[in-house]
Amino acid sequence: MLAFIIRRLVQSIGVLLAVAFIAFAMFRFVGDPVNQIVSIEASAEERAQIRESLGLNDPFVVQFARYVGRAAKLDFGISYQFRQPVTKLLGERMPATLELAFVSAVFALVVGIPMGVYTALRRDSWLAKLFQAVSLVGVSLPTFLIGILLIYVFAVTLGWLPSFGRGEVVRLGDWWTTGFLTTSGLRALILPSITLGLFQMTLIMRLVRAEMLEVLRTDYIKFARARGLTRRAINFGHALKNTLVPVITITGLQLGSIIAFAIITETVFQWPGMGVLFLQAVQNVDIPIMAAYLLLIAFLFVVINLAVDLLYAVVDPRLKVTVRAA
Amino acid sequence: MPYVTQEEAKASPPTVATPAPGWFARVMDHDLMASFLASRVTVLAALVTLALAVLALFAPLIAPYNPFDPAEVFLIDSLNPPRWLPAGDARFLLGTDDQGRDLFSAILYGLRVSLIIGVLGVLMAAAIGITLGLVAGYVGGRVDAVIMRIADVQLTFPAILIALLVDGVVHALLKGASREDTAFGVLVFSIGLSFWVQYARTIRGSTLVEKNKDYIQAARLVGLPPIVIMARHVLPNVIGPVLVILTINLGLAVITEATLSFLGVGLPPTQPSLGTLIRIGNDYLFSGEWWIVAFPGLTLAALVLAVNLLGDWLRDALNPKLR
Numbered sequence: 001m002l003a004f005i006i007r008r009l010v011q012s013i014g015v016l017l018a019v020a021f022i023a024f025a026m027f028r029f030v031g032d033p034v035n036q037i038v039s040i041e042a043s044a045e046e047r048a049q050i051r052e053s054l055g056l057n058d059p060f061v062v063q064f065a066r067y068v069g070r071a072a073k074l075d076f077g078i079s080y081q082f083r084q085p086v087t088k089l090l091g092e093r094m095p096a097t098l099e100l101a102f103v104s105a106v107f108a109l110v111v112g113i114p115m116g117v118y119t120a121l122r123r124d125s126w127l128a129k130l131f132q133a134v135s136l137v138g139v140s141l142p143t144f145l146i147g148i149l150l151i152y153v154f155a156v157t158l159g160w161l162p163s164f165g166r167g168e169v170v171r172l173g174d175w176w177t178t179g180f181l182t183t184s185g186l187r188a189l190i191l192p193s194i195t196l197g198l199f200q201m202t203l204i205m206r207l208v209r210a211e212m213l214e215v216l217r218t219d220y221i222k223f224a225r226a227r228g229l230t231r232r233a234i235n236f237g238h239a240l241k242n243t244l245v246p247v248i249t250i251t252g253l254q255l256g257s258i259i260a261f262a263i264i265t266e267t268v269f270q271w272p273g274m275g276v277l278f279l280q281a282v283q284n285v286d287i288p289i290m291a292a293y294l295l296l297i298a299f300l301f302v303v304i305n306l307a308v309d310l311l312y313a314v315v316d317p318r319l320k321v322t323v324r325a326a
Numbered sequence: 327m328p329y330v331t332q333e334e335a336k337a338s339p340p341t342v343a344t345p346a347p348g349w350f351a352r353v354m355d356h357d358l359m360a361s362f363l364a365s366r367v368t369v370l371a372a373l374v375t376l377a378l379a380v381l382a383l384f385a386p387l388i389a390p391y392n393p394f395d396p397a398e399v400f401l402i403d404s405l406n407p408p409r410w411l412p413a414g415d416a417r418f419l420l421g422t423d424d425q426g427r428d429l430f431s432a433i434l435y436g437l438r439v440s441l442i443i444g445v446l447g448v449l450m451a452a453a454i455g456i457t458l459g460l461v462a463g464y465v466g467g468r469v470d471a472v473i474m475r476i477a478d479v480q481l482t483f484p485a486i487l488i489a490l491l492v493d494g495v496v497h498a499l500l501k502g503a504s505r506e507d508t509a510f511g512v513l514v515f516s517i518g519l520s521f522w523v524q525y526a527r528t529i530r531g532s533t534l535v536e537k538n539k540d541y542i543q544a545a546r547l548v549g550l551p552p553i554v555i556m557a558r559h560v561l562p563n564v565i566g567p568v569l570v571i572l573t574i575n576l577g578l579a580v581i582t583e584a585t586l587s588f589l590g591v592g593l594p595p596t597q598p599s600l601g602t603l604i605r606i607g608n609d610y611l612f613s614g615e616w617w618i619v620a621f622p623g624l625t626l627a628a629l630v631l632a633v634n635l636l637g638d639w640l641r642d643a644l645n646p647k648l649r
Contacts (some may be wrong), residue, residue, distance in 0.1 A: 018479045030498045140631040141583045144588045145623050257484040282494035301482045
């Protein structure tokens, strides 16, 4: 087991280094960093001096090593457009994005799994067919259209829920702000998290349905029926439990894309998160923010992947055995 | 084979006399066609796709106005509701947008832009993916390792994020050019770079299998250069599954383009795609002008849904396991 974890750790570090390389290449070669710092009238000597003081004349490998070293200390440089440290800008907006992503993931799981189980057990009922049709539409509709639709129905026409912002937030500790503790904060979370979670929800529903149909055909389910166990015990105790391994994988892998897709949802709902910041950076060619965001997503992805691998061993005892044998 | 008596066999005309079936009969007789016609949803999806493609292709002929001709657009006509509403104007079927452009015409032109970018983007992704996949599979060794590790790293990022990054970086590199001139090409390029991995993996897998077959060994013995072997002998035998990926990815590519344009990093309002139109319409949602966002949105949804249904069907129909 330990060897397995170490191998995965080495792989993860490899991925992170590769992404850091891309981020550094962007940082260094797209747009001259010197131009972003000095004024237009600066003389050639001044430029050369700044170039030297920034270490831009050092060999490429040295510069890359320095970049990685700084990134490890969470120093990503100064944003071109805001003239503030990138770390501070991202840190301020991170709680909003993480809370949104968390609620979306919970929504996707809590709604998606029961829908998947239902459509698998009552395959021919009209409700199951409706769920299937909805899931197809959910896969085909772009995220921003779903958001616009929800805003039009629930915010503009019915006026039930707010259409933008986080509502009132409460400050916890040094830098974390939460919308979980106020009514307006919770209400503001509803529409964005449905928008963001809908795609993952349909994905999970389809997955659970397919897995359930597969498992229900197996011998040990037939045996459980023959033993006279109740339907409930068979369906939920035996069948559902065995569909959870792929569900954990997909949910884990999707968490990364939830955070990335938050860019779109945050734009639609004017949610003050990292996605909006990243989008502004793309529009204004603010390379330090783009590079840092790229690294952040890669880091989250790697961490989530590791966690999923570890969870596997907990959920599926067979894996523990094979890993030990290997 | 039905049972035929000797007398009947004598009486029946010689088989030579029946002419070879034409291409239409052959198409109609094919397995794929039978499975196509058996699914009503698929036929409907094909019809919708075809109708939208025709509308897009002949947009300049069908559209009642040219939304890009300043001589035909008047600000005084702006924000007209659709024709069937009380305040509607008979000249504008689906109403007008904030600049007085006929929405129906703008949608036709937008559909055209969206479809062209989607198709070109998917083709570019396929070209990159097929080339890299062939080279990785055929050459093997270190080349293979490098290409496939790049693919692995790229797979950790959602395509939309890659497209956004490529878009930002390319625009930064093309500082001098105006967004209007470069947006189209940059979008195709971003989509191409975001979706190549799937093609590369599929092609590499089949190339690894084909590589060791006798006909490739024979081609090598004859002394053909590797590039000729890859292009003329391996490629035709591994290209099959690409068709399915192309269809499935077309929907994704159209969504990606629309999303980038909606986010304001795609096409500018002067040459709007469906995404740009939705972005414009979104600003008027709160003041009650719902039609500016609703009709482009419906068109986009119909297009993507139809293409996705076709892709799903094609995947199942060509999957030997499900036959």
